[in-house]
Amino acid sequence: MGQIVEDMADRLVKVPGVVGVLLGGSRARGEHRPESDWDLGVYYRGGLDLAALRALAGPDVEVAGPGGWGPWVNGGAWLRVDGIAVDWILRDLDRVEQVWADCREGRYEVGVQAGHPLGFWSPCYPGEVALGRVLADPTGELADLRRLTATYPEPLREQLMAGAWEAEFLVGVAAKGAARADALYVSLCLSRAVGVLIQALFAMDRRWCLNEKGALAVAEVLPGVPSGFGPRVRSLLGAQGETAESLTATVTRARVLVEETLTSLRGSAE
Known part of the structure; x- marks a missing residue:
C-alpha cells in the first residue's frame, strides 16, 4: 500500500498547480492502525487544474475544489484503494506560508470549520508540515x-499559553448556565475550556496540536500537566449532570482543574 500511495503522490505533482504532496495523520507519525486512512496533503499554488x-x-x-469543504480544510477527495x-x-501553499509567518510573530486565529x-x-497548517512526511x-x-x-x-508558544485565560472565563459563565440547569450551555463552555487548555499545554511543551482528535490522550501525559488531568476531564465531560445542583457541582470541579492548569502554565512561562 505504501508504494501505491507514493506512486499516487508522483502522479499528483504532475497536475498543473500542485507543488508537492505530504503524508500526514497517524501514518506519518507512525501511530496508525492497519485500517487507518492515508491522508495526503496536496499543496498547490495559484490556479489548480481541477479537471486534471x-x-x-x-x-x-x-473532487471538491478550493473552498468546497469550507474555509480551512479547503477541499479534496475521498478515495478507496484496496479497501x-x-x-x-x-492546501493552498501561499496561505500555509502566510500562517507560518503569523505564527512566528505570535499571531493565530480560530476559524469555524465543519468537522x-x-x-x-x-497553527495546524505549519504543524501538519512539521509532523508530515514529504512524498513528492x-x-x-x-x-x-x-x-x-x-x-x-x-x-506562538507565549500567546497560546496566555490565551488559556479564556478557560477561566468560560467556567465562570458556565456557572450561570448551571444555575439555570442549561445542560447544553454548560457542556459547550466546559468542552471549549478544555480545548483551550489543551492548546496551551501542547504549546507549553512546544508541540504542534493539529486538531481535537486524540488530543486529550496526548495532553494528559505531557510534563507539567496537573495530576489526573485526563481522568478528571473525562469525568467532567462524560457525566456533567442534568439538574442545577449536579451541573453546579461539575462546574465547581472544572474550576479547580482550570485553576491548577493555569498555575502550571504560569509557572512554565516565568
Whole structure:
C-alpha cells in the first residue's frame, strides 16, 4: 500500500498547480492502525487544474475544489484503494506560508470549520508540515518548510499559553448556565475550556496540536500537566449532570482543574 500511495503522490505533482504532496495523520507519525486512512496533503499554488485532478481521481470520485469543504480544510477527495481510505486534502501553499509567518510573530486565529467542533486553529497548517512526511516535492519547497517548522516559534508558544485565560472565563459563565440547569450551555463552555487548555499545554511543551482528535490522550501525559488531568476531564465531560445542583457541582470541579492548569502554565512561562 505504501508504494501505491507514493506512486499516487508522483502522479499528483504532475497536475498543473500542485507543488508537492505530504503524508500526514497517524501514518506519518507512525501511530496508525492497519485500517487507518492515508491522508495526503496536496499543496498547490495559484490556479489548480481541477479537471486534471478529477481525471486522476477517477469517474466515481467527487473532487471538491478550493473552498468546497469550507474555509480551512479547503477541499479534496475521498478515495478507496484496496479497501483502504486515501484522503486528498487540498492546501493552498501561499496561505500555509502566510500562517507560518503569523505564527512566528505570535499571531493565530480560530476559524469555524465543519468537522472541528472546537474550531480550526490556524497553527495546524505549519504543524501538519512539521509532523508530515514529504512524498513528492519537485521544487524542494515542502522540504524547506518542514525544516523551518521543526522549531516551534516561541512567540506562538507565549500567546497560546496566555490565551488559556479564556478557560477561566468560560467556567465562570458556565456557572450561570448551571444555575439555570442549561445542560447544553454548560457542556459547550466546559468542552471549549478544555480545548483551550489543551492548546496551551501542547504549546507549553512546544508541540504542534493539529486538531481535537486524540488530543486529550496526548495532553494528559505531557510534563507539567496537573495530576489526573485526563481522568478528571473525562469525568467532567462524560457525566456533567442534568439538574442545577449536579451541573453546579461539575462546574465547581472544572474550576479547580482550570485553576491548577493555569498555575502550571504560569509557572512554565516565568
